[in-house]
Amino acid sequence: MRVIIEDSPAAACVKAACIIGEQLQRKPASVLGLATGGSPVGVYDELTRLHNCGELDFSKVITFNLDEYVGLGPDHSQSYRFFMRTHLFDHVNLPQGSTHVPDGRSLDFDSYCESYESKIREHGGIDLQLLGIGTDGHIAFNEPGSSLGSRTRLKTLTSETIRDNARFFGSEDAVPRLAVTMGVGTILESRCCLLIAYGEHKASAIAKAVEGPVTAQVTASALQLHRDVIVVLDQAAATQLNRQAYYREVEDAQSLLESGQLGKLGIGDE
Ligand code: F6R
Secondary structure (H helix, E strand, O other): OEEEEEOOHHHHHHHHHHHHHHHHHHOOOOEEEEOOOOOOHHHHHHHHHHHHOOOOOOOOOEEEEOEEEOOOOOOOOOOHHHHHHHHOHHHOOOOOOOEEOOOOOOOOHHHHHHHHHHHHHHOOOOOEEEEOOOOOOOEOOEOOOOOOOOOOEEEEOOHHHHHHHHHHHOOHHHOOOEEEEOOHHHHHOOOEEEEEEOOHHHHHHHHHHHHOOOEOOEHHHHHHHOOOEEEEEEOHHHOOOOOHHHHHHHHHHHHHHHOOOHHHHOOOOO
16 A cells, blocks of 8 residues: 655645546546545546646546435536536536446336446446545445445445534435445445545544554445555554654655655665
8 A cells, every 4th residue: 555645635646646647648548437426526626626737638548436315317516426526527528328327216227226336337347436435434435344346236334424414415314315336346446546634533434444454333444455556645644653753764765766866765875
């Protein structure tokens, strides 16, 4: 796991957008997995800015979102389809039909969820999956206790998630109780995972996910089993990490390598 600690949430968003941008430069027809909620908003703003400057082209990109509330249609102001339109889809050149957000109004969720998984496979799998983390350690809506091998399915939200998300709905009672969500197993099949978190309220979940045991009680900890995970944090979200100093040393060494300053790493005879 690569852990990048930035000075502020704004700097973390720019860093995450830069990582996504590099993915699109390497592979213009990338399949991106996308997240909603407060955390990715600044990332989408930065991606939009880069697109407006002519630095990012989404014309060949395919997207799959992690989740959707059950019962909300695409025009509901709190649906994740609506969120994605507002924060990204309407601002970049993603062709119609290239974006996928689970449908929260299916009448047959079992076959719908299977077809969502099939579509991901038909597009060759997800190249880079953007993730936020819940205060209970969830990724997507894989609440504590979710199988680490789980696939796209219906999930009941915990009272903690309902409380956290009430800020978007005005009251806890208005938050849907169920969501369609990619499973932990689905997420782990992405070629790269990019987890972002800001603020002290995420510090405990981040410490458990990054340095705690791998457990279904903190589904983000399953990312420790993945070979290519980048975690981008602000300082507040990093406060409970024991190995902060080491993560910073790794990043310093990485930038010396990238800028060719090999002598400073004791390589060669500079
Ligand atoms: C949303 C999602 C959730 C959020 C998480 C954090 O698509 O998958 O896992 O990433 O609940 O939400 P925020 O960013 O609002 O704190």
